[in-house]
Amino acid sequence: MSHPPPESPLSLIASTLDVLATILPSHLLKPQVGIVCGSGLSTLASTFRDKVEVPYSSLRGFGSSTVPGHKSALAFGLVGPGKGVPVVAMLGRFHAYEGHALSTVVYPIRVMARLGVKNLIVTNAAGSLNPELPVGTIVVIQDHLALPNLTGLNPLLGPLLSPSYPRFLPISSAYSPSLRRLAFIASHHLSLPPSALSEGIYAWVSGPTYESPAEGRFLRNAGASVVGMSTVPEVCVAKEEGMEVMVLSLVTNFVVIPEKYRSIKEEVQAELDGKPLHIAEAESVSHEEVLAIGKEKGEVMTRLVEKIIELIPSP
Ligand SMILES: O=P(O)(O)O[C@H]1O[C@H](CO)[C@@H](O)[C@H]1O
């Protein structure tokens, strides 16, 4: 028995676009800006006007977001004063550690590109590797350190989706300087304190384990400022699709990097000497903590993203 040939990615995308065309009113069908909401950050769509939510389950090619703090739906709407800017947001993203293929992780970005999105604002929750980036800081990402990209898990591995795409995509200027400028100008318009927004380098790791102390130290020594388990696949594909991209990482925790390891050998010797050591409780990260900071900073992130969208020159 012969099997039908597998559906091509482009025909799958076309079927998603057909469904959206039947659901959306015409003024929302051509979004100019795309947003990816990070863990606990789906509030970024809370102020959209004329909002229409489309569940991922109704769109072929989409996976389901299984991580708490990620909702499985696209939100379309208008942002900003007057007529408003049409936008689309992923209220939840897909991570490779959930078991999604990288092609699924980036599928919504390819759909956004074909809806007409030219500017992509990617957000995430991330762990800080730098004491100068405390919890609550919003880091405007300048560059990335993607170990999976360097070791065989690049999201662009495989046949090109279109022969017009470059086989060897340069990503040395993936993080749009003009959009990054707008982040700082928006922050100024909103009178946020200078410490609210910083700049840095995002390390992408596969997760789902958080970093061991040695891994955290390794990433810090390699030049990364924050670390997370997402974002880079979306950025690489958005660049391949010709979009301008910016990334805002919300620092939700410090990566635990002790200056000195606890020495069980010294502890035992101290006990034998009758002078037991005082051992501090070991710190650790939790996703609940990550979500709590997302909730706390959701409002300021929303105002910042809205203002950036207002400042993007119209086409
Ligand atoms: O990157 P986002 O989706 O914001 O989520 C971050 O938070 C989760 C860990 O708490 C990981 O998925 C990490 O990547």
Ligand SMILES: Nc1nc2[nH]cnc2c(=O)[nH]1
């Ligand atoms: N890998 C990683 N991802 C995160 N997402 C939020 N915090 C962290 C972190 O400390 N490490």
